Structures are given as C-alpha cells and as structure tokens.
Amino acid sequence: MDKMDLWKKALSLRKELGEDATSPIDIFALAYTIDKLSIVYYPMGSNLSGICIKGAGNNVIAINSSMTLGRQRFSMAHELYHLYFDDDGLTAVCAKTIGVGSEREKQADQFASYLLMPPDALSDMVKRLKKSDSGKLTLRDVVRLEQYFGVSRQTILYRLIGENELTIQEADSMRQNVIWSAVNLGYDDTLYRPTPEDKQYKTYGYYIQQADKALEQGLISSGKYDELLLSAFRSDLVYGEESEGGELLD
Numbered sequence: 001m002d003k004m005d006l007w008k009k010a011l012s013l014r015k016e017l018g019e020d021a022t023s024p025i026d027i028f029a030l031a032y033t034i035d036k037l038s039i040v041y042y043p044m045g046s047n048l049s050g051i052c053i054k055g056a057g058n059n060v061i062a063i064n065s066s067m068t069l070g071r072q073r074f075s076m077a078h079e080l081y082h083l084y085f086d087d088d089g090l091t092a093v094c095a096k097t098i099g100v101g102s103e104r105e106k107q108a109d110q111f112a113s114y115l116l117m118p119p120d121a122l123s124d125m126v127k128r129l130k131k132s133d134s135g136k137l138t139l140r141d142v143v144r145l146e147q148y149f150g151v152s153r154q155t156i157l158y159r160l161i162g163e164n165e166l167t168i169q170e171a172d173s174m175r176q177n178v179i180w181s182a183v184n185l186g187y188d189d190t191l192y193r194p195t196p197e198d199k200q201y202k203t204y205g206y207y208i209q210q211a212d213k214a215l216e217q218g219l220i221s222s223g224k225y226d227e228l229l230l231s232a233f234r235s236d237l238v239y240g241e242e243s244e245g246g247e248l249l250d
C-alpha cells in the first residue's frame with residue numbers, strides 16, 4: 001500500500017473542501033457541501049459501516065448510524081475515498097472492521113485515517129504528549145488524541161499501532177471501559193455513543209434538493225413529493241417537526 005500516495009490524496013481532498021493540512025475537521029459539515037451528493041443515515045446492523053454508490057451526477061453515501069459518532073466520522077471519511085479516488089467500481093459496501101478486507105478497503109481505511117488525523121498533526125501531538133509522560137503514550141494521552149481528532153478508540157489505537165507508537169498489547173489494555181476512561185478525564189461522551197435511536201434514519205443533501213426542485217417546477221405532485229420524502233425518512237419535512245418555543249436564531 002502506497003501510504004504517501006494516500007496522504008497526498010487526503011491532503012488534496014482537504015484542500016478541495018477548503019481545509020488546511022493539519023486541523024481537526026468536521027467531516028459531516030464538509031460532506032454536506034459536496035455537490036450532487038445525498039447522505040443517508042440508517043442502522044445497518046453490526047457488520048457494515050457504510051456504502052458508497054456512484055451514479056452519473058448523482059452520488060449516495062450511506063452511513064451506519066447505529067455505530068458510535070467517532071466511528072461514523074471515520075466511515076464518512078472512508079466513503080469519501082470511494083467517491084473521489086476509487087476507480088474499481090461504482091458501488092462499495094464496506095465492512096465494520098478497520099484495516100481488513102480487499103486492498104481497496106484497506107486503502108480507503110488508511111485514507112480515512114489520514115484525512116481525519118494528518119500525519120504531521122498527529123506526530124506533533126504525540127511528541128508533546130510523550131514528553132510530558134516520560135516518553136510513553138498513556139491511556140490519558142490516547143483519550144486526548146481521540147477527542148482532539150474526533151475518532152473512536154478503535155480508530156486511534158489502530159493508527160497508533162500502525163505508527164509504532166503503541167504495541168498490540170498496550171493497545172489491547174486500552175480497549176475496555178472506553179466511555180468511563182474519557183468521562184473520568186472530564187470529556188463529553190457523545191463521541192462514544194451511537195446516534196439516538198429516534199434519529200438514526202435520515203436523508204440529507206441532493207435527494208432532498210431534487211425532490212424540492214421537482215415539486216417547485218411542477219414535475220411531481222405534492223403527494224409524490226411527500227412520498228419521496230417519507231421514503232427518505234424525512235417525515236419532519238412532510239408533517240413538520242414539533243419544536244417547543246419556536247426556533248432560535250442564536
């Protein structure tokens with residue numbers, strides 16, 4: 001696997017999406033800015049992390065929303081590899097476990113890791129943390145890293161093993177009590193939780209824009225529009241969302 005090439009690809013996508021080379025990124029906010037991309041969230045069970053389907057000017061990325069937020073961020077970064085750089089096929093169905101499967105899947109995982117955790121940014125931070133901890137990464141440091149870059153424990157451990165910053169044994173000792181280890185250090189636990197069950201089904205982006213446009217131009221009836229939105233898990237757009245006290249501007 002050509003890691004340098006994958007980092008170059010990650011860097012070029014960062015630039016294309018208006019990001020610098022080192023900062024942590026809001027991968028979902030960036031994905032929403034991509035033209036002609038529909039993003040679907042739904043629970044896919046315990047084996048799949050995401051799906052990418054490329055069509056002529058109409059692309060879909062689906063994310064398994066029953067996985068933790070940290071993992072969903074990695075899944076989105078992984079699917080962006082398929083969308084932008086993978087010429088092996090129009091559809092990619094991606095497994096849950098990181099770093100296994102076909103060459104194409106491994107490349108997408110490495111790309112995702114670089115996109116979310118740029119090599120320079122990660123090594124700078126690791127150096128600083130090690131200095132203040134007698135030359136070794138501790139559990140506290142690992143929590144700090146995963147919180148800073150917004151990734152799951154599995155994701156950060158996989159990367160740190162790959163960078164020879166942790167042994168497999170050291171990493172294994174950090175796989176238990178993930179939420180407790182972070183909360184205990186004063187962090188919020190959102191990164192380690194799946195999307196709340198009542199919000200796991202949702203569609204955003206191009207699909208919604210297209211349905212709206214078709215209705216506006218009289219190409220579809222309002223009944224058909226409702227049907228399209230309901231099948232995209234957007235009953236909130238059909239029936240309105242109950243909001244207490246109205247909306248806030250700030």
Ligand SMILES: [Zn+2]
Pocket residue numbers: 078079082092093094095104105108
């Ligand atoms: Zn994949």
